[in-house]
Amino acid sequence: MIEIFKNTEEQNIAAAEQFVQSAKEAIAAKGIFNVALTGGSSPEKFYKLLAESPYREQVEWEKVAIYWGDERWVPLDDDKSNAKMAERTLLSHVPIPKEQIYFMYKDGVEPETYALDYEHLLKKNLGPEGSFDLIFLGMGDDGHTASLFPGEAVLGEEIQWVDAYFLIPQDMYRITLTAPLINKAKKIVFVLYGEKKAHALQQVLEGPDQHTKYPSQLIKPTNGEVLWFIDEAAAANLTNKA
């Protein structure tokens, strides 16, 4: 489902409300809410909103488990770290037990090794189905999502839940949930805005299957639901805005 918002304020409110609603449902059903956060700049404001009234009080934070959709392989105090951004905007302001924050980075470990460790952790915590309650994703101007970048071998992954690889154009390792795992989620919410996304978004949603060029096309949940929270600028090229 595509939801087009007049401005990013309304979009951020919708994203915060989605977090609250999914948390309530998951906690009522099984006592824990497993959510994967996205990096990039788009979620910063809605993370901040979540840490404020009236959203903050509506979440049983001690029953929330935080994961990431992807991470740049840099130390957790590096400005490029997705975890650092989430800490600054949200995690340091809410009472989530530290042991329920599963950073996608570890000092002194090879990224490929840590990808296997993270997969084991997910199998232990989520069970064999690997079904997150909620995954937030962003989308790059080129149609990438998480660290599923155009033309990379990770796009063909069918078995592993987590992969790490060296992303040559950015000169850094990336670690990412793979499309088969993301697609097991109960709910996936893309949050993106701005005219720079308009071209790729139109291709992703309305173009032919070109998932090696526009990797966000790989995101098609098996049993869950995908929501696209976008603003009017990002939606500008869509022909079907219903």
Ligand SMILES: O=C(O)[C@H](O)[C@@H](O)[C@H](O)[C@H](O)COP(=O)(O)O
């Ligand atoms: O670590 C990352 O870079 C991401 O998780 C990435 O997939 C991001 O979501 C998009 O690049 C969109 O980024 P913006 O929101 O900054 O446009």
